[in-house]
Amino acid sequence: MAAHMTPEEFRRYGHEMVDWIARYWENLENLPVTPDVRPGEVAARLPEQAPETGEDFTAVLADLDRVITPGMAHWQHPAFFGYFPANTSGPSVLGDLVSAGLGVQGMLWSTGPAATEVETVVLDWLADLLDLPKRFRSTSSGGGVIQDSASSAALVATLAALHRAGGGAWRTEGVRREYTVYTSTQAHSSIEKAARIAGIGDRNVRLVEVDEAYAMRPDALRAALDADRAEGRIPALVVATIGTTSTTAVDPLPEIGEICREYGVWLHIDAAYAGxxxxxxELRWSHAGLEYADSYCFDPHKWLLTGFDCDAFWVADRAELVQALTVLPEYLRNAATESGEVIDYRDWQVPLGRRFRALKLWFVLRWYGAEGLREHIRSGVATAQRFAEWVRADERFEIAAPHPFSLVCFRLRDSNASDDSGASDDSDAANDSDAANEELLRRVNATGQAFLTHTRVGGRYVLRLAVGAPSTQERHAAGAWKLIQAAADDLDAG
Incomplete structure (x- = not known):
């Protein structure tokens, strides 16, 4: 049996590991954004069985270069524009290192007082930075907690909403009555998944129509609520979005909030990216109406320089959340919990266990400060707006949706397809245009010099360029635009 790594060995190899990460960041721009590998190719570079005896750590480090790096999509690359960013940063990585070294299981206050109280304070700090309603603070009726993702936040919000709608009956009886959930056609798929897991089911999820800006229509929401009430169903949850995944549309929270208050329905706000x-x-206009929300979340791991996983989730009334989720077996009973003076975050989430995720967020907030975080956000927004200007200046392209943050949706314009009689065939033109845009995206991504993704907006195939990596500058967006124009030139020539 190999001996445990000694503190001295850890110190030596830890220095080498930090050096490796630093070199990776230094050389990142020189790597292809996405790997040129086929399915199974990475696995083929690994032995079929685990080693019988321990290996020297230098061999592990060597395989980072031989196996891992060539098989990675490099999310921190300055030309990674495909999805909403998965930011990390030096202070975040160091915070995660400390968390791993401490090895805390912070399920209860008593199992890690510092883990609990730092998280509470840091979520209050973050609420202040975003100017969230006062009732989301731990000093009021609510409070914040770190979930692993906005998907888990949606599930927790769904469970709390069921608890309220059913008067707590679902805890003991299950979901026997027919509850309904409402969100827009543009909302994230996690809302539907949460309804499945909670026992509500797909057929009771109402996808509400959107307006020309792809935001939820309040009149359509009201009509859906009335229809379900008339059929004896119980509306439990409305999920509004600040920054939808496809286009970053912002639902009209004041109008939606008034409806939810009138109907007594839990309102959850999903601001995973745009929060x-x-x-x-200057960007807080997107949060107008947040005072109506029963819960709200956003992901610091998307655009706020904090490594995955870190979703910040707040509730206006923590008592409702705890009542919905708490289970207290004998082996978890302790004096601190019984006193009622502490927060046990195990009651604020689905799993029992939790690690010290607040450390990396604490490190990030202290390193950058509010000014540094604002500079990062403003840089991404400015770069995206500049890219949109370049798109508008090229008559072959069009902007497909509003772009208030750092995502731009665009596409090649429809061709003027005609039949032999000269009459325009709109469906053929649309199909040809979709195929051209799909081929354009394939050619750009095949270069390995940039990575974009697509969505469908109004039924049309649309390209998405999302700015947000910490090292992305305007020159990287300009480089991507040159690749796009070159690919369009080739399509024109073909």
């Missing part, structure tokens, strides 16, 4: 923008006062 970070509220650190900038």
């Amino acid at each position: 970070a923008a509220a650190v900038c006062p």
Whole structure:
């Protein structure tokens, strides 16, 4: 049996590991954004069985270069524009290192007082930075907690909403009555998944129609609520979005909030990507109406320089959340919990166990400060707006949706397809245009010099360029635009 790594060995190899990460960041721009590998190719580089005896750690380090790096999509690459960013940063990585070294299981206050109290304070700090309603603070009726993702936040919000709608009966009886959930056609798929897991089911999820800006229509929401009530169903949850995945549309929270208050329905706000923008006062317009929300979340791990996983989730009434989720077996009973003076975050989430995720967020907030975070957000927004200007200036392209943050949706314009009689065939033109845009995206991504993704907006195939990596500058967006124009030139020539 190999001996445990000694503190001295850890110190030596830890220095080498930090050096490796630093070199990776230094050389990142020189790597292809996405790997040129086939399915199974990475696995083929690994032995079929685990080693019988321990290996020297230098061999592990060597395989980072031989196996891992060539098989990675490099999310921190400055030309990674495909999805909403998965930011990390030096202070975040160091915070994760400390968390791993401490090895805390912070399920209860008593199992890690510092883990609990730092998280509470840091979520209050973050609420202040975003100017969230006062009732979301731990000093009021609510409070914040770190979930692993906005998907888990949606599930927790769904369970709390069921608890309220059913008067707590679902805890003991299950979901026997027919509860309904409402969100827009543009909302994230996690809302539907949460309804499945909670026992509500797909057929009771109402996808509400959107307006020309792809935001939820309040009149359509009201009509859906009335229809379900008339059929004896119980509306439990409305999920509004600040920054939808496809286009970053912002649902009209004041109108939706008034409806939810009138109907007594739990309102959850999913701001997974765009919530970070509220650190900038000029972008807080997107949060107008947040005072109606029963719960709200955003992901610091998307656009706020904190490594995955870190979703910040707040509730206006923590008592409702705890009542919905708490289970206290004998082996978890302790004096601190019984006193009622502490927060046990195990009651704020689905799993029992939890690690010290607040450390990396604490490190990030202290390193960058509010000014540094605002600079990062503003840089991403400015770069995206500049890219949109380049798109508008090329008559072959069009902007496909509003772009208030750092995502731009665009496409090649429809061709003027005609039949032999000269009459325009709109469906053929649309199909040809979709195929051209799909081929354009394939050619750009095949270069390995940039990575974009697509969505469908109004039924049309649309390209997405999302800015947000910490090292992305305007020159990287300009480089991507040159690749796009070159690919369009080739399509024109073909």
